[in-house]
Amino acid sequence: MNIGDASTRSGLPPKTIRYYEDIKLILPLRDSNGYRAFRDSDVHKLTFLGRARALGFTIEDCRSLLALWEDKERASADVRQIARDNLKIIEGKISDLIRMRETLSHLVEACAGDHRPDCPILERLGKLDEDTDTGQAADKRKVAG
Amino acid sequence: MNIGDASTRSGLPPKTIRYYEDIKLILPLRDSNGYRAFRDSDVHKLTFLGRARALGFTIEDCRSLLALWEDKERASADVRQIARDNLKIIEGKISDLIRMRETLSHLVEACAGDHRPDCPILERLGKLDEDTDTGQAADKRKVAG
DNA sequence: ATGGGGCTTCCAGTAGCTGGAGGGTCAAGG
């Protein structure tokens, strides 16, 4: 199976598949003409990767999950730990984003949005006195986006 | 004022400040020794930028907002439009992340997390039959993170 | 033989910084 078919079946773009080979997440065979030759097991892995990525797992998480997936002796606790860590990260991003949404939606509502220059949004961003810093919880964490 | 003080006052790391100068968000003066010389207005802009970034605005948004902030003839509608677009993006990210959290938390709960290899998480990721793709809504949008 | 699509590699760029090397500057202390 060539990369085009593997792409269709796994739902991942060819570019992404080549990238995954590059970083050694998959190791497809090669035909004599140099074309990648995907086995069903490769496609299966790609599908796995697509789903894991869609659930927010990083590439390195995926590498670990894939190894655990292939290890029939694995302990489910290992998998669960990775998933829980990811869940924590996702929850952190959600609360950061919700805080942003709160602030931003209040500001948007407060802004007349007409031809006049008066704008609570800019006032808030430029205010000198108060500490209007909105990023308290976003200290170390990379805020989603 | 040197970059260290500007950093302390604005809350942004020196590296970030240099980067902002690099991409021309700010244009501090220079002392004869080559050190950047920050005016109060520069620090004020940096603070503005820090707050805008904390609210999820992109660098290019920030550039526009800064221009509007300086333009005393601006229409508040222009500011509001940028803020609303950002709000939409944030809301999209939130719903993607909430979908991920849903799926992931169910899976984590379903997983025994012990020494045994049975694991619903891996089963779900590797399943062959059903379309368990979780990323329907995340098509084009870059899912937060 | 020619055309078109698919495949290959490699290079560069995206966003928004961050880390580090290698070196200049400045004020205080000995």
Added chain:
DNA sequence: CCTTGACCCTCCAGCTACTGGAAGCCCCAT
């Protein structure tokens, strides 16, 4: 006057997870 240490400078590289594009080979149908 010299050293020490905290600053500051520039430039290059790297992070995540791809994506776009150029240049060129391969294969099949007409």
